[in-house]
Amino acid sequence: MHDVVIVGAGPVGLFLACELGLAGCSVLVLEREAETSSPWRAAPLGMRGLSAASVEAFYRRGMLDPLLKASHPGTRSRGGGHFAGMMLDPAKVDFAALPYRLPSPATEGVMTNLEAVETVLSERAAMLGVEVRRGVTVSAIAQDDETVVARAGEHEFAARWLVGCDGGRSAVRGLAGFDFAGTDPQFTGYVVLATIADPEKLRPGFNLTPTGMYLQMPAKGHLGVMEFDGGAFDRSQRPTREHLQAVLRRVSGTDVTLSDVHLASSFTDRAMQTTTYRQGRVLLAGDAAHIHSPLGAQGLNLGLGDAMNLGWKLAATVHGYAPDGLVDTYTRERHQIGAWVLDWTRAQAAVMRPDPHAQALQGVIRDLIGTRDGTTYVADKVSGSSIRYDLGSEHPLVGRNAPDFCLEDGTRLGDLLQDGRGVALDFSIDRYLHGSAMGWESRMRYAAGPAIDDLGAGAVLVRPDGIVAWAGDRDPDREAFERAAGRWFGSPASFPGPAA
Ligand SMILES: Cc1cc2nc3c(=O)[nH]c(=O)nc-3n(C[C@H](O)[C@H](O)[C@H](O)COP(=O)(O)OP(=O)(O)OC[C@H]3O[C@@H](n4cnc5c(N)ncnc54)[C@H](O)[C@@H]3O)c2cc1C
Missing domain, CATH: 3.40.30.120 (Glutaredoxin)
Structure with a gap:
């Protein structure tokens, strides 16, 4: 029997596995995907912005240099980011006003990709004796006072604790009976890799428009599009070229042509969070515990923060020296941060809405972000360092x-x-x-x-x-x-x- 079974070898499951392995726990990670590589995890589609707080977590475990190397050509930035597509000017950030910070090798955010993050964490996990079994889909869970058992087909995996790090459509969340509450979507978003016949018709970077937002990334044909359709798109369907072109034309107000679509997926701004992060011997971390739109690049950072907070507490509980209630401080501390991130993404969706009231609010926010104090406030929030x-x-x-x-x-x-x-x-x-x-x-x-x-x-x-x-x-x-x-x-x- 293992001390801890982790379901999901995404970045959050792997970071947690490293924390538990470092603290001397026996850890088994069960992952549905047989292969490690996927175009959704490599650049450009897998590109993710790590906040200064996440970069600091890698630094504090001696993994910053490997991360920077694997992220090549990962860019580092301090004070960058956006709010609802309104870009921050790093030159306007008053770093001296940020409370209780000192110079450090990890004050900047890093642009990386999921594959790089997972490679660094997998290598570290292997060094720490963590076992990762791929091609294993957990479909049932049973727990009593002493143990928890995960089932995958014919196989059973017993442990003293189980952590669901199995992403936004988490099976563990439902199987263990967590309540999942929140708000319905207002828009459907799409991530697309396409051949664009006339890319000059689109502007680079973030573009807020009267019906949503589109984003033309530096990599050729890499687009993000968000349309305020009330989340009407049926996400069980793969978006077709025709549909994507029609949405992009409506949102961009152009007659741009997508001649071919290579890869596409959809997301929404549905914002949901479990009411607790623990049910008996089952815990949740990362997207399994909270989902929200990618506006503001927060999900991965939030999940890594969960893993950093939970790892040492669960290890102390496993080893028997944890003070009473230590593991429950995980929900107490992290739930409020998750709730704040959900609100941060809701606030962005609210100012992007295609109605005159929201557009008026957008003007106010734009003016505020243009000030030194406004930029400093937003930069501080997205850096994750002021938690x-x-x-x-x-x-x-x-x-x-x-x-x-x-x-x-x-x-x-x-x-x-x-x-x-x-x-x-x-x-x-x-x-x-x-x-x-x-x-x-x-x-x-x-x-x-x-x-x-x-x-x-x-x-x-x-x-x-x-x-x-x-x-x-x-x-x-x-x-x-x-x-x-x-x-x-x-x-x-x-x-x-x-x-x-
Ligand atoms: C377009 C887009 C851009 C984004 N940009 C950013 C960004 O810049 N910064 C940021 O912080 N966040 C960003 N995010 C969010 C971020 O990608 C996620 O929050 C993060 O990947 C969640 O990590 P996770 O480990 O919790 O879940 P996942 O990465 O989803 O990993 C879950 C793992 O569990 C496995 N699994 C699922 N079910 C089972 C099962 N039943 N049994 C076994 N294994 C299972 C899956 O195969 C997967 O490997 C973005 C998201 C999107 C969609």
Whole structure:
């Protein structure tokens, strides 16, 4: 029996598998597709924008260089992006106004593709002893107090926990009885790779029009089109050349001709989320837990954030040293971020609607985005770096993604997080918290010394997912530190933990 079965070897399932493997769990990933390669996952159709927060997650696990290499010619950008097709000007972003950030190798977003992300994660998962079985479609699940069993045809796979990372049409979600609630679509979108007879009739980049939006990507014949049809297109059908051409003509207001369509798929702005991310021994992460339109390039970033948040908590639960209720903080922390992303995409659909009220609102938003504060606000949101969980502390750093503190000897927080343990950073010169941190060595690293910039803190406790769990002042309170360590890492030294 495995500790954890993950259903789905997409980016979220693989990232989670790496987190669990790093923490010493036995992990089996079951994937429906027999082949790893697909034109939908390679560039240009598989192109995806990773936010600065996602890039930071790769950095914190020592996978940033492999990701950049695999993403070649992946572009890096800081402060870019769009809101409802209205482009941000990175030159207008006031980076100094972004709270609690420090220089880091991972402050920029990266344009990559699903194949590159999955290749890097698959290689890491294999190194960590994760088993991936392809050509296995999970079609039934049964669970009791001790185990959960996934069935695929004649085969059964038992584990102590199962995580559904099986995408937007998740089978696990239905099989385990999750409620899935949200809003109906207003538009149908299409991703198309076509031969365009007269591409000069279309403008490059994002183009908001009175009936929707079209997007002409840099790769020849790669288009995105969104039409406000109330989500009427029957998505069980493959869109035909005739249909796509008619939609593109209506949305672009041109008589452009698609002479051939090589690949095409459809999506909508239906925005749905499960009401919880856990049912007994079954959890959900990524698109299995939340779906929404791709407006604003958020889905993959949201799913990677889920995996980073869940991995260490589930591993601690598997190993038996998790404090009570740790795994349930996953839903508590991530559900609200998912809900926010759904609203962010709904807000974009709302200003794109083909009615005079929405068009008026579009003008207002365009003016706001044109200002320095407006650009900074949107850039901060899409970077994912300003997420803050309510961990019950007034300290402004607690609950935030930790800035990449750098000690004067050059040691960076991002490097210290690479083995998947938490980190206690003590900026005092006399290693004030050293004795207190000793009890948790298997679950937390201790590093001490003055920082190049400590942002006014005397010490910080950072969880394995890079979130600040506790922050002390110049004369840190040892008891408060120990209480925080116990809250997130369990009793000191009561269990050896995987990284001992
Ligand atoms: C056009 C478009 C552009 C996008 N651009 C961006 C972007 O720029 N940035 C961004 O952050 N997001 C973007 N997204 C969203 C992003 O692609 C998804 O959110 C992300 O791929 C979800 O990852 P996942 O691992 O949760 O699911 P998936 O990638 O869907 O992986 C799920 C896996 O589960 C497998 N599976 C399914 N059912 C079963 C089963 N029963 N048994 C076994 N295996 C199963 C599937 O074969 C698949 O491999 C975009 C989406 C679209 C459509």
